[in-house]
Amino acid sequence: MSQNRIRLLRSLKGAASVAVLLGFFTAGAEAGGIQVELNHSRALQLAAPAATVMVSNPAIADVSIQGAQLVYVLARSYGKTDLIALDATGKQIAQYEIDVVAPRSSAVTLMRGTEQLTYNCTPRCEPVVNPSDSSNAFNAALSQATAARSLGAGAATASGTNERQ
Numbered sequence: 001m002s003q004n005r006i007r008l009l010r011s012l013k014g015a016a017s018v019a020v021l022l023g024f025f026t027a028g029a030e031a032g033g034i035q036v037e038l039n040h041s042r043a044l045q046l047a048a049p050a051a052t053v054m055v056s057n058p059a060i061a062d063v064s065i066q067g068a069q070l071v072y073v074l075a076r077s078y079g080k081t082d083l084i085a086l087d088a089t090g091k092q093i094a095q096y097e098i099d100v101v102a103p104r105s106s107a108v109t110l111m112r113g114t115e116q117l118t119y120n121c122t123p124r125c126e127p128v129v130n131p132s133d134s135s136n137a138f139n140a141a142l143s144q145a146t147a148a149r150s151l152g153a154g155a156a157t158a159s160g161t162n163e164r165q
Contacts, residue, residue: 032096035099039075039103039128043070043072044096049069050071050086055081056081057079058081060080060098062074103128105120106120116132118130129142
């Protein structure tokens with residue numbers, strides 16, 4: 001065998017060893033990026049049971065843990081943050097970069113002077129709670145959404161009470 005061929009085989013063997021070692025050290029940890037629309041959620045199925053799940057900035061996204069391997073990412077406001085999941089020994093099993101983006105469906109942004117207002121127009125235009133809107137529009141939409149949720153919860157409670165009688 002020629003010296004060049006022997007050197008080539010040795011360098012390929014060395015590169016394969018490095019690739020195997022890198023694969024060994026990174027095996028088991030999921031990584032990636034996900035996009036979640038504002039005011040929406042997305043389910044993440046983890047490859048292994050998690051003992052700890054954390055988000056760097058819960059003002060941007062939060063998590064709801066539904067089991068050892070199922071978490072829901074809840075988009076709170078625009079921006080980027082990350083989610084890290086650890087197993088019971090503290091070993092990282094997953095890391096995701098979370099990007100909270102604007103809704104893609106029928107959102108209309110209206111500029112009225114310096115004020116921004118956001119509406120969802122399917123089929124009728126209704127105000128949306130959007131942290132990028134002017135404070136007046138945001139507070140009005142938030143109070144309306146809160147009032148509607150309270151009415152719905154009250155109706156559900158009253159309905160459940162009536163059914164028991």
